[in-house]
Amino acid sequence: MSSNASTISSPAAPQQDSAIFRALAEMLGHGGIRINGNNPWDIQLHRAGVPERAFAQANLGLGEAYMDGDWDAEQLDEFFSRLLRTRLTDNIKPLRLVGHVLAAKFMNRQNLKRSRMVGEMHYDLGNDFYAAMLDSRMTYTCGYWNTATTLEEAQEAKLDLICRKLKLKPGMRVLDIGCGWGSFMAFAAERYGIEAVGVSISKEQIALAKERHGHLPLDFRLQDYRELNERFDAIVSIGMFEHVGRRNYRTYMEVAHRCLADDGLFLLHTIGKNQRKSSPDPWIDKYIFPNGDLPSIGQMGDAFDHLFVVEDLHNFGADYDKTLMAWHSNFEAAWPRFEAQLGARFRRMWRYYLLSCAGAFRARDIQLWQWVLSKKGVMGGYRRERI
Structure with a gap:
């Protein structure tokens, strides 16, 4: 359990006479989760009002209550895995979030101006912080x-x-749309002898990428993908499509199509959702990835239509569980270095982000896809790669 929990008062007396409390207990019970139980995935209530916040604002209310220290779970990842496997959370549709749902459906929340918000809020958090959490690349x-x-x-x-x-x-010559700190471009240049152009909307990422990989034939640009109009032998996009937004999926594919050589391949690596008709998670949207939007297979198919041939689709979403747990372990080990700068509330927010997402992938509530696309179809067929 988080060391923060030691500063929180003992669990409040269960309000078992509350209809909302009983509804929460019943929902959790379907996943084998008990309120104030003894299992490491059981929810421990420290203050009253958590059930009300959860039902009133779904994950936004539950997540903010966790950040406030109102509840804990020793194994937060397993709490979410069990909860999401029930699929009962799909039925919670609070009226308070109607505006959020409508905005995701009808607004372009990822236009040129708003698209930079995620870079400033999330990816520009600090290179030292991410270096401590991630792998060496x-x-x-x-x-x-x-x-x-x-x-x-x-x-x-x-x-x-x-x-x-x-x-x-x-x-x-390869294009990397959403190049991050340049890990793929550097790896491909060193191991496969390619040249590459990478674009990102994060100033911090581009600055460090240039510093780290200046000795390689790589061009890192602070640029929105919609501004691209060059030809490349191959295109890759790894973990950026989640920021594109449903109203821009077709535009994104049109950019990739115009930039890809006629005989080239485009690999798109993205998290995806199981349902077309759903809205972005409100807590993740507010605190972690503003304006993010996970695509469904149907939405991606619509965007590919008449532009690309799908040569291969590879789902290894279960691997994101292991990745997130490894990041969480690194984050916890490095936390003493960042505690004074970021504070206890940030720690609870970041733990909630990493562990709730690990639980979601473990429950197979969300997926990780790698699509391989061509413009006209690979003659003779595409030979897929796995091991």
Whole structure:
């Protein structure tokens, strides 16, 4: 359990006469979770009002109550895994969040101006912070744990898998849409002899990428993907499509189409959701990834229509569980270095982010897809890569 919990008063007396309390207990019971129980995944209530906040604002209320120290779970990841496997949370649709739902459906929350918010709020948090949490290459996306036993091995395996799926060869010119700190570009340049252009909307990421990889034939640009209009032998986008937004999916695919050589391959690595008709998680949207929007397979299919042939679709979403747990372990080990700067509430927020997401992937509530796309279809068929 978080060390913060030691400063919180003992659990409030259960309000078992409350209809909302009983409704929460029943819902949790379907997942084998008890209120103030003895299992490490049981919820421990420290203050009254948690059930009311959860039903009134769904995960926004539950997450803010956790940040406020109103409840805990020793294994927060397993709490969420069990809760989400019940699928009962899909039925919680608070009226308070109607505006959030309508905005996601009808507004372009990822236009050129708003798209930079996630860079400023999340990715510009601090390079030292992310360096402490991630692997040595600073790869902030799902690792590939097929034969890996460590985070470092899993991330290298993922990067190499992408290079093999793209059939990279020396001298090829590659575009990385959402290049982060440049981990893929540097790996591909060193191991496969390519040149690359990478774009990101994070000033911190671009600055460090240039500093780290200035010796390689790589061009890092602070640029929105919609401004791209060059030809490349191959395109990759790893963990950026989650920020594009449903009203821009087609535009994004049109940009990729115009930038890809006629015989080139495009690999798109993205988290995805199981349902087309759903809205972004309100807590994640407010505190972690503003304006984020996970796509469904149907939405992606609509965006590909008449632009790309799907050569391969690979789902290894369960591997994100292991990746997030490894990040959480690194985060906790490094926390003393950042405690004075970021504070106890940030720690609870970040733990909630990492562990709730790990639980969601464990429950298979969300997925991780790698799509391999071509413009006209690979003649003779595409030979897929896995191991």
